[in-house]
Amino acid sequence: MPSNTKDTYTPSTLLNIFSNALSVQEEKKVIQIKGIYKKENSINYNGYFYDHLIDEIENQLITIRIPEKLRKEFKDGYTYVVEGYLNKKVNKSGHIDICFNAIDIQSNEGKRFFENEIRKYDVRKMKFSKGYKNVNEILRRKIYNKQKVSIFLIYGNNSIILPDILNALGDANKHYDIRQCAVNLSTKDDIIRGLNEGNKNYDVVVLARGGGWGLDIFNDPDIAEKAIQLEPAFVTAIGHAVDNNLLQDVADMRLDTPTALGNYLKEIANDVETAKRREEELESKLKRKAEELEKNKRECKYKIIKWGVLLFISGIIIGSLILKHI
Incomplete structure (x- = not known):
């Protein structure tokens, strides 16, 4: 008779199984890796430091484990x-961490023209440390409390995206107070000026632009850093779904297009209205139930009093009749 016993694993056992199963050829030999060295304020772990190598083209990085003596030869940026070997381990959350163990430096190509990439890395790290605001919660709370959401909308001079946003928003526009700010979105100073102007008593600052050429301006670290410093939540609605840039990476919420912005605002408003309507219907039902219970309670009390009086009168009559026969 077949057994119904099933294998039982612990989390550690399963993670080790998958870690060992993900085997690559590069993990078994000494290789070379090229990238921009980023020195971190890491702690000395038994003679080793953990820093990063950043890809010169893509916004990717890898942790590099460097011996203390070798680290003195590295310059930030x-x-x-670097020659070394790869290893991997599974952390407590189940993610597999890849680390490159440095053995020696094969060549130093200097700082060259990649300082901007280092700055981008620092800006992303700054945003990660500061955290991302919950735009959904900000909008829902205001609309639920019957308050208009104040939005500072930055868009381009002579732009045709505004009708797209408003048309997508539709009747839900009544929930929003949108202040428009048209600037030259191809000039860094104008964009920063717009962001500074929006850093006031607004709930959300939005930068919206259609697709096309000139989107590289949004990879400027100065613009991204200014966006991180905003008190209101920051939302981007830039270009098309395939576009990606630094400003979108540091935004509290990224929407693919200006039309998507209008659709998003409408969806949030409709969701809150639907939730409130259901809540009001439930409250109304509960109120009616309470009224019915109170009514039944009063009727029951009236009946008890009525029957009590009748029994009292009946008792008097019966008592009188008994006395007459004594």
Whole structure:
């Protein structure tokens, strides 16, 4: 008779199984890796430090484990070709961490023109440390409390996206107080000026622009850093779904297009209205139930009093009749 007993694993056992199953050829030999060295304020762990190598083209990085003596030869922001080997481990959350163990420096290509990439990395790290505001919660809370959401909308001079946003928003526009700010979105100073103007008593600052050429301006670290410093939540609705830039990476919410912005605002408003309507219907039902219970309670009390009086009168009559026969 077959057994119904099933294998039982612990989380550690399963993670080790998958870690060992993900085997690559590069993990078994000494290789070279090229990237921009980013020195972190890491702690000395038994003679080793954990820093990063950043890809010169893509916004990707890898942790690099460097011996204390070798680390003294590295300069922050310089591009290196480093010899070493890969290893991996599974952390407590179940993610597999890849680490490159440095053995030696093969070449130093200097700082070159990649300082901007280092700055982008620092800006992303700054946003990660500061945290992301919950735009959904900000909008829902205001609308639920029957308050208009104040939005500072930055868009381009002579832009045709505003009708797209308002048309997508539709009747839900009544929940929003949108202040428009048209600037030259191809000029860094104008964009920063717009962001500074929006850093006032608004709930949300939105920067919206259609697709096309000129989107590289939104990779400027100065603009991204200014957006991080905003007190209101910051939302981007830039370009098309395939576009990606630094400003979108540091936004509290990223929407793919200006039309998507209108649709999003409408969806939030409709969701809150639906939730409130259901809540009001439930409260109304509960109120009616309470009224019915109170009514039944009064009727029951009236009946008890009525029957009590009748019994009292009946008792008097019966008592009188008994006395007459004695």
